[in-house]
Amino acid sequence: MQRLLNFLVSIRRLPPLSELSGDEERMLFELRELWEQRGTLTVADAYDLAKGTSSITSYRRLVALKDKGLVDITVMEDDRRKRKVHFTDTAEELFSRLVP
Secondary structure, eight states, X not given: OHHHHHHHHHHHXXXXXXXXXXXXXXXXXHHHHHHHHHSOEEXXXXXXXXXXXXXXXXXXXXXXXXXTTXXXXXXXXXXXXXXXXXXXXXXXXXXXXXXX
Protein backbone atom coordinates (compact mmCIF):
# COMPACT_ATOMS: atom_id res chain seq x y z
CA MET A 1 0.00 0.00 0.00
CA GLN A 2 2.82 2.40 0.84
CA ARG A 3 4.40 1.91 -2.60
CA LEU A 4 1.12 2.80 -4.27
CA LEU A 5 0.75 5.94 -2.16
CA ASN A 6 4.33 6.98 -2.90
CA PHE A 7 3.70 6.45 -6.61
CA LEU A 8 0.52 8.54 -6.57
CA VAL A 9 2.17 11.36 -4.65
CA SER A 10 5.13 11.42 -7.02
CA ILE A 11 2.82 11.58 -10.05
CA ARG A 12 0.83 14.47 -8.58
CA ARG A 13 4.03 16.44 -8.01
CA LEU A 14 4.91 16.37 -11.71
CA PRO A 15 3.90 19.32 -13.88
CA PRO A 16 1.26 19.90 -15.14
CA LEU A 17 -0.57 17.92 -12.46
CA SER A 18 1.19 19.88 -9.72
CA GLU A 19 -0.49 23.04 -11.04
CA LEU A 20 -4.05 21.67 -10.85
CA SER A 21 -6.52 21.77 -8.02
CA GLY A 22 -8.02 18.46 -6.96
CA ASP A 23 -11.27 19.27 -8.75
CA GLU A 24 -9.45 20.23 -11.95
CA GLU A 25 -7.39 17.04 -11.83
CA ARG A 26 -10.51 14.95 -11.31
CA MET A 27 -12.24 16.65 -14.24
CA LEU A 28 -9.22 16.11 -16.51
CA PHE A 29 -9.11 12.38 -15.83
CA GLU A 30 -12.89 11.97 -15.98
CA LEU A 31 -12.93 13.79 -19.32
CA ARG A 32 -10.21 11.44 -20.56
CA GLU A 33 -12.18 8.40 -19.45
CA LEU A 34 -15.29 9.72 -21.21
CA TRP A 35 -13.25 10.47 -24.34
CA GLU A 36 -11.96 6.87 -24.29
CA GLN A 37 -15.59 5.69 -24.33
CA ARG A 38 -17.01 8.13 -26.89
CA GLY A 39 -14.07 9.45 -28.90
CA THR A 40 -15.40 13.01 -28.68
CA LEU A 41 -16.23 15.53 -25.95
CA THR A 42 -18.40 18.62 -25.64
CA VAL A 43 -18.64 21.31 -23.01
CA ALA A 44 -22.00 19.79 -22.05
CA ASP A 45 -20.15 16.55 -21.20
CA ALA A 46 -18.01 18.50 -18.74
CA TYR A 47 -21.17 19.85 -17.11
CA ASP A 48 -22.52 16.33 -16.71
CA LEU A 49 -19.36 15.07 -14.99
CA ALA A 50 -19.61 17.29 -11.94
CA LYS A 51 -22.66 15.97 -10.15
CA GLY A 52 -23.80 18.27 -7.37
CA THR A 53 -22.06 21.36 -8.75
CA SER A 54 -23.46 24.07 -10.94
CA SER A 55 -22.76 24.29 -14.65
CA ILE A 56 -20.96 27.58 -13.99
CA THR A 57 -18.55 25.86 -11.58
CA SER A 58 -17.98 23.07 -14.10
CA TYR A 59 -17.33 25.59 -16.86
CA ARG A 60 -14.85 27.48 -14.66
CA ARG A 61 -12.94 24.26 -14.04
CA LEU A 62 -12.93 23.52 -17.75
CA VAL A 63 -11.66 27.02 -18.52
CA ALA A 64 -8.97 26.56 -15.84
CA LEU A 65 -7.83 23.41 -17.68
CA LYS A 66 -7.77 25.45 -20.89
CA ASP A 67 -5.80 28.27 -19.26
CA LYS A 68 -3.28 25.71 -17.97
CA GLY A 69 -2.79 24.36 -21.48
CA LEU A 70 -4.45 20.96 -21.11
CA VAL A 71 -7.59 21.33 -23.21
CA ASP A 72 -8.80 23.44 -26.12
CA ILE A 73 -12.41 24.48 -26.62
CA THR A 74 -13.60 25.06 -30.18
CA VAL A 75 -16.92 25.88 -31.80
CA MET A 76 -18.48 22.96 -33.66
CA GLU A 77 -18.80 23.50 -37.40
CA ASP A 78 -22.24 21.89 -37.78
CA ASP A 79 -23.86 23.68 -34.81
CA ARG A 80 -22.17 26.91 -33.76
CA ARG A 81 -24.07 26.89 -30.44
CA LYS A 82 -22.09 23.87 -29.28
CA ARG A 83 -18.47 23.68 -28.24
CA LYS A 84 -16.10 20.74 -28.56
CA VAL A 85 -13.33 19.88 -26.10
CA HIS A 86 -9.95 18.58 -27.32
CA PHE A 87 -6.89 17.53 -25.33
CA THR A 88 -3.72 19.47 -26.08
CA ASP A 89 -0.35 17.91 -26.84
CA THR A 90 0.63 18.64 -23.22
CA ALA A 91 -2.30 16.59 -21.92
CA GLU A 92 -1.64 13.80 -24.41
CA GLU A 93 1.99 13.65 -23.28
CA LEU A 94 0.86 13.47 -19.65
CA PHE A 95 -1.54 10.62 -20.41
CA SER A 96 1.11 8.72 -22.33
CA ARG A 97 3.54 9.00 -19.40
CA LEU A 98 0.95 7.60 -17.01
CA VAL A 99 0.09 4.54 -19.08
CA PRO A 100 2.90 2.02 -19.55
